[in-house]
Amino acid sequence: MTTAAPAATKRNRAAGLLGRHPVGMILAAPYAVYLAVIFAYPFGFSVWMSFHDYFFAAPGAVVDHPFVGLDNYKAALTDPAVGQAFKNIVIFLVINVPLTTGLALVLAVALNRVVHARTFLRVSFYVPYVTASVAVVGVWLFLFNSGGLVNSLLGPLAPDPSWLVNEGWAMPVIAFFVTWKQLGFFILLYLAALQNVPNALYEQASVDGANGWQKFWSVTVPAVRSSTALVVILALITGANLFTEPYLLTGGGGPNGASASPVLIMYQRGIQQGEPDFAAALGVILVLGTLVVAYINRRFIEGRD
Amino acid sequence: MKRTLPAALLALSLAVVAGCDGSGGGGDADQANAATGPITIWLSNNQEELAWGKAMVESWNGQHADQKITAQEIPAGKSSEEVIGAAITAGNAPCLIWNTAPAAIPQFQKQGGLVALDSFDGGAQYIADRTGDTAEQYKSPDGKFYQLPWKSNPVRIIYNKDIFAKAGLDPEKPALATYDEFLTAARKIKSSGAAQAAIYPAPSSEFFQSWFDFYPLFAAETDGNQLVKDNKAQFNTPQGQAVAGFWKTLYDEGLAPKEMYNGDSFADKKAAMAIVGPWAIKVYGDKVKWGTVPVPTSTGKPADQIKTFSDAKNVAMYSACQNRATAWEVIKFATSQEQDGKLLDATGQMPLRKDLQTAYPDYFSKNAAYTPFAEQAARTVEVPNVPNSVAIWQAFRDAYSESVIFGKTPVADAFTGAAEKVDQLASGS
Numbered sequence: 001m002t003t004a005a006p007a008a009t010k011r012n013r014a015a016g017l018l019g020r021h022p023v024g025m026i027l028a029a030p031y032a033v034y035l036a037v038i039f040a041y042p043f044g045f046s047v048w049m050s051f052h053d054y055f056f057a058a059p060g061a062v063v064d065h066p067f068v069g070l071d072n073y074k075a076a077l078t079d080p081a082v083g084q085a086f087k088n089i090v091i092f093l094v095i096n097v098p099l100t101t102g103l104a105l106v107l108a109v110a111l112n113r114v115v116h117a118r119t120f121l122r123v124s125f126y127v128p129y130v131t132a133s134v135a136v137v138g139v140w141l142f143l144f145n146s147g148g149l150v151n152s153l154l155g156p157l158a159p160d161p162s163w164l165v166n167e168g169w170a171m172p173v174i175a176f177f178v179t180w181k182q183l184g185f186f187i188l189l190y191l192a193a194l195q196n197v198p199n200a201l202y203e204q205a206s207v208d209g210a211n212g213w214q215k216f217w218s219v220t221v222p223a224v225r226s227s228t229a230l231v232v233i234l235a236l237i238t239g240a241n242l243f244t245e246p247y248l249l250t251g252g253g254g255p256n257g258a259s260a261s262p263v264l265i266m267y268q269r270g271i272q273q274g275e276p277d278f279a280a281a282l283g284v285i286l287v288l289g290t291l292v293v294a295y296i297n298r299r300f301i302e303g304r305d
Numbered sequence: 306m307k308r309t310l311p312a313a314l315l316a317l318s319l320a321v322v323a324g325c326d327g328s329g330g331g332g333d334a335d336q337a338n339a340a341t342g343p344i345t346i347w348l349s350n351n352q353e354e355l356a357w358g359k360a361m362v363e364s365w366n367g368q369h370a371d372q373k374i375t376a377q378e379i380p381a382g383k384s385s386e387e388v389i390g391a392a393i394t395a396g397n398a399p400c401l402i403w404n405t406a407p408a409a410i411p412q413f414q415k416q417g418g419l420v421a422l423d424s425f426d427g428g429a430q431y432i433a434d435r436t437g438d439t440a441e442q443y444k445s446p447d448g449k450f451y452q453l454p455w456k457s458n459p460v461r462i463i464y465n466k467d468i469f470a471k472a473g474l475d476p477e478k479p480a481l482a483t484y485d486e487f488l489t490a491a492r493k494i495k496s497s498g499a500a501q502a503a504i505y506p507a508p509s510s511e512f513f514q515s516w517f518d519f520y521p522l523f524a525a526e527t528d529g530n531q532l533v534k535d536n537k538a539q540f541n542t543p544q545g546q547a548v549a550g551f552w553k554t555l556y557d558e559g560l561a562p563k564e565m566y567n568g569d570s571f572a573d574k575k576a577a578m579a580i581v582g583p584w585a586i587k588v589y590g591d592k593v594k595w596g597t598v599p600v601p602t603s604t605g606k607p608a609d610q611i612k613t614f615s616d617a618k619n620v621a622m623y624s625a626c627q628n629r630a631t632a633w634e635v636i637k638f639a640t641s642q643e644q645d646g647k648l649l650d651a652t653g654q655m656p657l658r659k660d661l662q663t664a665y666p667d668y669f670s671k672n673a674a675y676t677p678f679a680e681q682a683a684r685t686v687e688v689p690n691v692p693n694s695v696a697i698w699q700a701f702r703d704a705y706s707e708s709v710i711f712g713k714t715p716v717a718d719a720f721t722g723a724a725e726k727v728d729q730l731a732s733g734s
Contacts, residue, residue, distance in 0.1 A: 056390065056393070056416060057393075057394065057415075057416050057417050058394065058416055058417040058624050059395075059625075060417070060624075061416065061418075062417075141567045142567060145564055145565075146562070161563060161564070162564055164564055165508075165564040250509075251507070252510035253510055254509055254510045254706065255563070255706070256706050256710075257703070268512075271390070272386075272512065272695050272699070273695045274412045
């Protein structure tokens with residue numbers, strides 16, 4: 001008895017630490033370690049950097065990193081280029097998120113019903129998603145430059161200056177580009193969700209006299225609501241991380257900063273100009289902003305907190 | 306548990322970070338300076354430079370079995386400077402890099418990533434003897450050389466003779482010396498339909514693009530001023546605004562396009578002129594019938610007085626190097642008159658030597674096309690070696706894009722704002 005009690009206590013402690021499913025915890029451990037090393041540590045480091053005067057130095061170099069409080073945040077929030085970049089991202093999200101969600105759902109429903117050439121069509125929508133941005137950007141440069149295909153088709157209706165050097169059009173063109181490029185992935189999410197909508201619901205709606213539109217609006221849309229929440233959040237994160245397109249398609253956020261994104265500015269200031277403390281503060285602001293918008297989205301779309 | 310685990314991980318990572326401030330103990334610099342042995346070097350990925358580098362390494366290794374060089378191309382990245390910056394931080398930079406951009410030197414120096422070449426016996430003297438007065442531009446604010454001026458690509462105007470003839474301009478001796486003459490020629494090219502653009506510098510926002518539009522003309526107009534001098538911006542002056550006004554006219558009249566060209570506009574014959582260094586001779590050689598003139602000035606200065614941007618790439622020694630005595634000997638070997646001649650022969654780029662034309666008379670007599678660039682190499686202006694160099698160029702580029710290319714703000718206002726920012730950055734704050 002005297003030895004059994006401590007053994008039981010140890011077991012209870014182990015069970016308390018590992019939970020009711022210790023094997024599950026062990027299986028999840030590698031991913032938890034991965035998250036800790038690849039995500040949590042760098043994120044923690046960047047939070048620390050954002051409160052210090054920091055620059056990257058060679059090992060062994062004696063450098064001071066004094067605590068500077070909120071100075072980096074003040075510098076980021078009062079920088080006109082940062083303000084412009086956040087405005088640009090709002091324009092991007094206002095165009096990209098509804099367009100992505102709407103088009104992906106409509107096309108997924110259409111693809112779910114199509115009988116002939118189904119695989120061909122699904123692959124066609126998916127190809128841009130798996131193609132390297134650098135290659136696709138080259139094609140869009142040819143399409144949207146002043147002598148490109150789009151302007152040739154539009155003739156006198158083409159904007160002047162042309163799309164990618166027009167302050168009013170540069171960001172919308174990037175939003176359309178990203179919508180087109182990411183669409184295949186979001187269609188796939190909706191297609192998966194549509195497989196779980198019971199046919200009985202559509203049959204019941206037909207018995208009640210619903211037409212095609214009413215079935216789509218009253219059955220399909222509510223049935224894939226959780227997927228819609230996921231699509232919106234993922235599209236939001238894509239927008240918040242926007243970098244390649246302003247870097248390549250509009251030559252570094254041009255014209256005149258009209259397509260610069262916060263991540264592009266983080267790259268310019270943190271890597272090119274050697275101010276990782278400023279870039280870290282901007283990154284933290286961006287993460288907080290994304291979390292707030294994602295939370296609002298969750299409340300509205302999923303209807304819970 | 307769901308919320309406490311991430312919080313715990315965050316707290317742990319913060320604690321780990323707080324414990325490492327990156328200022329651990331370092332090696333003994335004096336000991337490293339005296340040490341000999343194998344070293345690693347990085348070379349540019351330009352095929353001709355790479356071929357020269359491999360031959361140079363082979364030649365050295367044949368004579369120094371105990372101090373062999375291992376050479377490789379600079380690893381791929383968005384730019385060489387970013388890769389080198391990351392290598393400095395990681396502590397795995399090679400001993401020498403044969404493609405260090407002068408604009409990146411202040412940042413690498415601030416990172417503690419460079420070795421002052423003055424710390425070797427006769428280091429500063431070797432640089433001065435090889436490069437002459439031009440070497441002064443490569444000194445850091447502390448008066449030391451953290452780079453050896455290696456080779457330049459002094460930029461000039463190159464023009465397409467066929468397009469000029471089609472536009473009714475003299476293809477052999479075109480009048481392009483003054484801004485007025487240049488603009489008249491540009492208007493003729495455009496109105497005749499001989500080319501889509503008179504000239505097509507990249508109108509994008511990257512910090513280095515001003516080196517190939519504003520800066521060469523600014524160097525010429527000011528007889529050799531750098532963008533920043535004595536920690537003060539030099540571009541918000543009548544000369545700087547004259548250069549900006551010249552480019553603004555080209556953009557406003559559609560003679561220079563405002564959108565990026567996806568390719569090489571000069572090689573594709575979309576532009577009649579370009580601003581290039583001698584590297585272009587091999588690239589355009591047979592594809593385009595070309596001629597070259599110095600960059601224009603407002604008053605049409607004589608060609609032999611015109612200065613321009615050097616577009617130099619240099620050699621730097623990195624602090625991760627353990628066998629620095631060997632590295633210093635390799636620098637001297639690879640920048641000797643013999644090796645510089647081989648570099649010139651292989652690449653057409655100009656070694657930064659004070660005696661360039663007299664040192665290689667055979668080369669220039671056989672390759673007359675390179676002679677104007679060699680003459681120009683004696684009159685080059687480098688980017689200023691000041692703190693926050695890249696941030697300064699970005700601030701200037703933003704103001705230039707806003708006012709000159711896109712015309713959203715008057716040039717005077719944009720340059721005044723940029724000059725205030727640049728003054729602050731150049732002072733190190």
